[in-house]
Amino acid sequence: MNDKWLAAACRWTARILGTFLVFGCVFIAIGEGMPNPLTVALAMQIMFLAFALILIGILAAWRWEFVGGVTSLAGWCVFIIGLAISPRGLTVTAVILAVPGLLYLASNWLRRKITIQEE
Numbered sequence: 074m075n076d077k078w079l080a081a082a083c084r085w086t087a088r089i090l091g092t093f094l095v096f097g098c099v100f101i102a103i104g105e106g107m108p109n110p111l112t113v114a115l116a117m118q119i120m121f122l123a124f125a126l127i128l129i130g131i132l133a134a135w136r137w138e139f140v141g142g143v144t145s146l147a148g149w150c151v152f153i154i155g156l157a158i159s160p161r162g163l164t165v166t167a168v169i170l171a172v173p174g175l176l177y178l179a180s181n182w183l184r185r186k187i188t189i190q191e192e
Contacts, residue, residue, distance in 0.1 A: 076190075080183035084138065087176035091131035094170065098128060116155060123151035131173050138181040145174030 110121045126148025134141025149171045156163055 076183050076187050080180045080187065083176045083180035083183065087131075087173040087180065088135060090169075090176070091134070091173035094173065095128050095131055098124075116158070120152060120155045123148045123155060127152060127170055127174075134173070134177040138177045138184075142174045142177035142181065145177070146171065149174060 110118055113121075127145050128148075130141045130143070130145025130148055132141070133144060152170070153163065153167065156167055
């Protein structure tokens with residue numbers, strides 16, 4: 074029974090945090106004016122793609138937890154590799170972007186564990 078509550082807590086925490094992150098990123102992109110991704114350097118284009126994968130994964134995980142979580146974390150890994158060559162390096166914001174994907178995967182794992190135990 075505790076696993077059901079923990080899975081639900083992981084899922085809803087990921088959904089709430091992910092929604093805030095997606096809306097926050099959209100509001101910042103609108104407010105600051107997003108540059109044309111085709112006119113920036115290749116490294117920046119890869120960062121845009123990675124960031125888009127993170128956001129798409131967060132949104133997709135509302136329906137498909139595993140696929141969305143994996144997509145979000147894959148985009149996050151590419152994003153972190155891009156930050157590794159950046160002079161700023163890893164920031165708290167970059168780490169927070171991984172949390173929804175990890176929580177979605179934890180929720181999916183807990184739900185599968187419950188299903189296996191019930192069989």
